[in-house]
Each structure stands twice: as C-alpha cells, then as structure tokens.
Amino acid sequence: xxxxxxxxxxxxxxxxxxxxxxxxxxxxxxxxxxxxxxxxxxxxxxxxxxxxxxxxxxxxxxxxxxxxxxxxxxxxxxxxxxxxxxxxxxxxxxxxxxxxxxxxxxxxxxxxxxxxxxxxxxxxxxxxxxxxxxxxxxxxxxxxxxxxxxxxxxxxxxxxxxxxxxxxxxxxxxxxxxxxxxxxxxxxxxxxxxxxxxxxxxxxxxxxxxxxxxxxxxxxxxxxxxxxxxxxxxxxxxxxxxxxxxxxxxxxxxxxxxxxxxxxxxxxxxxxxxxxxxxxxxxxxxxxxxxxxxxxxxxxxxxxxxxxxxxxxxxxxxx
Numbered sequence: 001x002x003x004x005x006x007x008x009x010x011x012x013x014x015x016x017x018x019x020x021x022x023x024x025x026x027x028x029x030x031x032x033x034x035x036x037x038x039x040x041x042x043x044x045x046x047x048x049x050x051x052x053x054x055x056x057x058x059x060x061x062x063x064x065x066x067x068x069x070x071x072x073x074x075x076x077x078x079x080x081x082x083x084x085x086x087x088x089x090x091x092x093x094x095x096x097x098x099x100x101x102x103x104x105x106x107x108x109x110x111x112x113x114x115x116x117x118x119x120x121x122x123x124x125x126x127x128x129x130x131x132x133x134x135x136x137x138x139x140x141x142x143x144x145x146x147x148x149x150x151x152x153x154x155x156x157x158x159x160x161x162x163x164x165x166x167x168x169x170x171x172x173x174x175x176x177x178x179x180x181x182x183x184x185x186x187x188x189x190x191x192x193x194x195x196x197x198x199x200x201x202x203x204x205x206x207x208x209x210x211x212x213x214x215x216x217x218x219x220x221x222x223x224x225x226x227x228x229x230x231x232x233x234x235x236x237x238x239x240x241x242x243x244x245x246x247x248x249x250x251x252x253x254x255x256x257x258x259x260x261x262x263x264x265x266x267x268x269x270x271x272x273x274x275x276x277x278x279x280x281x282x283x284x285x286x287x288x289x290x291x292x293x294x295x296x297x298x299x300x301x302x303x304x305x306x307x308x309x310x311x312x313x314x315x316x317x318x319x
Contacts, residue, residue, distance in 0.1 A: 107141050109140045109182045113136070117171055129153055129168065153165060228307075
C-alpha cells in the first residue's frame, strides 16, 4: 500500500534488496558477498532474461502509481477520481508514452496532458508553449471552443514558440468531435510476441519489426549500403518497415490473392502492428498473434525473393 502512493528512497530499496538477497541465499538477514552465488541484479531479472523474476521495487512502485491514472479513465466512479493522483512528472510522462487516446466528444481527455492528438499529448507536441498556457487541466471539448487553448499563448516571444504554435494549430484544425465517449488504449505489450503460437524465427522477426529494425532500404541507407530505396512490392514508395508490412499496396495485393487475408490488410492499415496486437480478444490473443507473425514473415520472404532471386511467387507457394 505504501508503494501505491509513495516512491521509495534509494537507500530504502537498497536495504530491502539486501534483506531479500540474504533470504534467498541463506534464509536469514545476514548473508555476505561470499554466500551470494549470483549477482542480485542478475537474479532479479525477468525469467525470460535468465533471472528469477524478482520484483524491481522502483519499477513496481511506479507501475502501481500509474494505476491511479489508468483508473481515472476506466473507472471514473471511484470516489478519489476528482482528486490529484500521487504521480509525479516522470510517472505522467511514462503514462502518456504508454497510452493512446481516441478522441470522441472530448469530455474525458485532458487537452494538454493526454495522448489524443495523433498519438501525442499537445504538451509534448509543443513543449515550449506548455508553460505559457492557462488552465492546463481543462478537457479537450472545453479548450477547442472559441480557441480557448490559445489563452496565455500571446506571450510567445521566440521563434521556437511561434513554430510550435503553427504546428499545433495545423494539427488541431483537423480535429472533429463526435457523440461517442473518449477511449484510451494501453500500447505496451508483455506477451503478444513471445507467448504467441508461432515458430521462434517468426517471433524474433516480429520483435525486430515492432522496433522497426528489420533491414529495409531506409536502414541499409543509414549504413551507407548501396540499394534501391523503392519498395519492390509496390514500386511506388520508399521501403521502410512500416510501409512494407502495414501500408504497401503491393504487399496487400500479394496477400489478397487468398481472400482470407483481406481482413488482415484492412485491419493493419489504420492501427499498425502494436495496435492490432492490443485490440485482439484475450482468448484468441496467442493464435491471432501467431497468424499475424506468419503473414508478415511471408511478406518479408517475398520481398527478399524478389530482390535476391529475381522471382515473384504466388500465394500458394508462399503459404
């Protein structure tokens, strides 16, 4: 309960970790260095990284505090919702980076603090404007009325602030509120890749794809390798990881030869790999994740086949 509200001091964490380490190796509270066969930092790693999965108290405390921000969205009837949550600026920044808000009527989303504008919070889009803004805790629908969000911004006096103002203005011009409630989505995933029903090579490839680290033309150019920058599947746009597996028309035509994959392409377009994983029904998570990995893997193989072998395969050959 203490960790839910207060971040622990470094010296407190160190003392508690010493007690936990001593109990692990001696079953008492006075173990010395010679008794510890594995470094505590290694023993405390997640099991998937070869550790014992012992909780990191600093990270665990932060995760508990983020629940306050999450429940403000998902359970607004809790009696404390209108109070200020016990979260500092780092907690709030992590929450913004980990969530994405789909704007509806704008009555739940905070104009400056929530990630509702193209997946980002306006305070991150225009960081130099944020200190100038008045009424920073107002909701989206309140600030969009009569350009209320511009109040206080008349104090701009630098080129950087003016540039950010114009960028923010342009983004806000495309915002249209609806009658639907605002919705929030948690973007991070724990098991979508490694717990999927898929082969190891498919999981490893998807892990690279999510980080946009597969060796597409844009990545090869950064290494000063000579290559054709245009996607070989559509022959229209620059080849990037996002384009190849999410936006490439040639890739979708390749998959749509078999009607069962049409829905796959339609779903991927607006939300991306991470969005698709997060939106799946929980009971189908592992199976559908495995299918997505398998399809993306075969798109990648077809791309390599066309580049390195000069061949174009049919859907029956690839699947």
